[in-house]
Amino acid sequence: MTELFTQQYWPIWTVGLALALFLPVRKLIWVVYVRRAKRLGGGDEADQARLKKRAGITAILICLVFSFIYVKYLFRGAP
Numbered sequence: 001m002t003e004l005f006t007q008q009y010w011p012i013w014t015v016g017l018a019l020a021l022f023l024p025v026r027k028l029i030w031v032v033y034v035r036r037a038k039r040l041g042g043g044d045e046a047d048q049a050r051l052k053k054r055a056g057i058t059a060i061l062i063c064l065v066f067s068f069i070y071v072k073y074l075f076r077g078a079p
Contacts (some may be wrong), residue, residue, distance in 0.1 A: 007075045017067040018060075024057035026052075 022056075033051040037043045 010075050011070050013075075014064075014067045014071045017071060018063040021063045021067065022059055025063055026055050029058050029062075052073035 004012075010034060030052050033055055034043060034048055045047055
């Protein structure tokens with residue numbers, strides 16, 4: 001079990017952390033997008049669906065980059 005915490009498994013930890021962060025980050029970004037759209041005069045159903053797709057792409061990029069950097073930092077001193 002302790003071998004899972006070695007440096008050779010960093011890709012698994014990166015993907016796992018990115019998956020765990022994806023849904024909350026997507027929801028947070030989507031809420032910000034929708035509030036901004038409503039403030040600017042939009043925000044109908046079609047617009048919200050488009051913004052949800054956009055938030056998903058943005059969340060994927062943010063989560064993967066953050067997970068990669070965090071896990072590399074975490075395992076930098078591991079044997």
